[in-house]
Amino acid sequence: MHFDFTLEEIQTRNGILDKLLDIAFDAAIIIDKDERIIYCSKGSIELVNSKKADIIGTHISAIDSESPFEQVLKSGKHETGVMVIINGRKCMTNLIPIISGGKVIGVLGMVLFQSLTNLKNILASMTQYTESEFKNIYDIIARVDSNYTFNDYIGESRLIKDMLKECRRASKTNYPVLIIGETGTGKEILANGFHSENMKSFTPFIKINCTAIPDDLLESELFGYEKGAFTGAVAAKKGKFELAANGAILLDEIGDMNLRLQSKLLRVLEEKEYERIGGNKLLPLNSRVFAATNRDLRELCRQGKFREDLYYRLNTIEIKVPPLRARKEDIPLLVKHFIHKNQLDISLSKDALEILSQYDWPGNVRELRNVVNRLSINYDEKLIGAEQVMQIIPHNAELPYDTATKYQLNSLAAENSLETQEKNIIINALKYCNYNISSAAKELKISRATLYNKIRKYNIILNKQILLKKNFV
Numbered sequence: 001m002h003f004d005f006t007l008e009e010i011q012t013r014n015g016i017l018d019k020l021l022d023i024a025f026d027a028a029i030i031i032d033k034d035e036r037i038i039y040c041s042k043g044s045i046e047l048v049n050s051k052k053a054d055i056i057g058t059h060i061s062a063i064d065s066e067s068p069f070e071q072v073l074k075s076g077k078h079e080t081g082v083m084v085i086i087n088g089r090k091c092m093t094n095l096i097p098i099i100s101g102g103k104v105i106g107v108l109g110m111v112l113f114q115s116l117t118n119l120k121n122i123l124a125s126m127t128q129y130t131e132s133e134f135k136n137i138y139d140i141i142a143r144v145d146s147n148y149t150f151n152d153y154i155g156e157s158r159l160i161k162d163m164l165k166e167c168r169r170a171s172k173t174n175y176p177v178l179i180i181g182e183t184g185t186g187k188e189i190l191a192n193g194f195h196s197e198n199m200k201s202f203t204p205f206i207k208i209n210c211t212a213i214p215d216d217l218l219e220s221e222l223f224g225y226e227k228g229a230f231t232g233a234v235a236a237k238k239g240k241f242e243l244a245a246n247g248a249i250l251l252d253e254i255g256d257m258n259l260r261l262q263s264k265l266l267r268v269l270e271e272k273e274y275e276r277i278g279g280n281k282l283l284p285l286n287s288r289v290f291a292a293t294n295r296d297l298r299e300l301c302r303q304g305k306f307r308e309d310l311y312y313r314l315n316t317i318e319i320k321v322p323p324l325r326a327r328k329e330d331i332p333l334l335v336k337h338f339i340h341k342n343q344l345d346i347s348l349s350k351d352a353l354e355i356l357s358q359y360d361w362p363g364n365v366r367e368l369r370n371v372v373n374r375l376s377i378n379y380d381e382k383l384i385g386a387e388q389v390m391q392i393i394p395h396n397a398e399l400p401y402d403t404a405t406k407y408q409l410n411s412l413a414a415e416n417s418l419e420t421q422e423k424n425i426i427i428n429a430l431k432y433c434n435y436n437i438s439s440a441a442k443e444l445k446i447s448r449a450t451l452y453n454k455i456r457k458y459n460i461i462l463n464k465q466i467l468l469k470k471n472f473v
């Protein structure tokens with residue numbers, strides 16, 4: 001297989017080529033016979049996270065040192081299904097020689113699957129097999145499928161910048177990492193990011209959810225078993241630790257692991273070896289261990305539900321992921337990210353964003369992602385306003401400050417701007433007075449009319465029933 005056109009033709013046909021290559025492949029690059037990049041598609045610019053002007057003219061090794069471009073230039077033979085890591089992402093590429101007048105004059109490199117998850121989904125949709133029937137393929141893909149990097153963790157707030165800095169520093173070591181954070185805060189993305197960051201080759205990243213699997217099964221899932229180890233063990237099976245050999249394992253929801261298995265895990269972590277159930281061969285533990293939880297492990301230790309010694313083993317590096325409500329300045333960026341990522345044809349008004357930032361986000365970024373998706377499905381308008389957002393955000397969330405007290409009225413964060421402080425004081429007063437406008441106005445020592453004006457000015461969301469009753473919307 002090869003292409004037959006001149007380099008001039010490629011350049012003059014760029015307009016058409018651009019579009020074709022953008023649509024056809026996750027990323028595409030063309031090099032000339034000196035291995036200089038003469039063409040890069042939109043996808044490839046995103047993949048290497050650089051500017052087109054900086055990519056054109058550079059040597060291919062500057063952005064992709066792994067794909068065998070040189071080999072294809074020399075041999076004139078295409079290479080397909082090559083697995084490479086570009087900018088921390090595992091990709092599958094095809095390299096096709098460009099031949100003119102019988103001579104190889106360049107190579108077209110195409111990234112077929114920028115995320116192997118896409119490949120997994122395609123394979124699943126192409127067949128009628130169930131996931132378990134498909135298990136072998138899934139296992140293979142799962143072993144190389146950690147396509148998140150730290151760059152995929154969206155957020156520019158101080159809290160996130162500091163956290164990512166800590167992660168990047170810690171990723172250079174091989175110590176266990178404990179990632180603590182509420183549900184939906186992106187713990188799994190971070191664990192993936194750690195793995196991608198110091199990944200030198202295709203090493204496996206294996207995940208196991210300690211809550212989803214019943215206690216007795218969890219042990220055999222983790223350590224594997226020999227044939228006949230227990231009733232039903234008709235054939236030997238590798239455990240997750242074995243699958244994760246030389247790579248990484250994420251013990252997700254570690255707080256839910258039972259005490260007996262915690263003891264066994266501790267022993268394995270200390271001795272760095274283990275056996276399959278029913279086996280007598282010692283296997284080395286040579287994978288990096290990540291643990292994640294949304295539970296308060298210290299409190300579980302106090303209650304005797306989590307072994308303190310295991311906690312200290314796992315938390316050599318402890319990453320605390322802040323909840324979304326503690327970094328609301330990231331909300332507009334995240335909204336933009338999900339709109340772009342999911343190719344949604346909407347944008348949010350300033351008011352709509354303001355309302356999103358008043359909500360408490362118990363489901364954190366995952367919940368925000370779902371809200372953005374629902375906004376794009378539920379409405380025909382392209383510009384989403386405050387009202388639409390109010391209809392989508394869960395009902396009990398209309399006012400984020402649930403336990404306003406007189407004390408809180410007087411002690412608001414001093415670093416906020418005067419306007420934000422005023423707005424927060426009003427929200428708390430309303431909550432404190434159970435949304436009774438007259439009482440809140442009295443509490444604030446302002447007239448009802450002034451209070452209404454300020455509610456309008458700051459776009460404060462009142463309980464919807466009250467809004468309707470007072471004909472306020």
Ligand SMILES: Nc1ncnc2c1ncn2[C@@H]1O[C@H](COP(=O)(O)OP(=O)(O)OP(=O)(O)O)[C@@H](O)[C@H]1O
Binds near residue numbers: 155187189
């Ligand atoms: N910082 C972020 N940037 C981009 N997307 C994010 C971020 N945090 C979370 N998400 C989104 O939320 C989803 C859930 O993230 P993830 O599975 O990592 O959360 P988690 O903390 O492991 O949650 P749980 O405790 O429920 O398992 C992701 O698939 C992604 O879509």
Ligand SMILES: [Mg+2]
Binds near residue numbers: 188252292
């Ligand atoms: Mg998770």
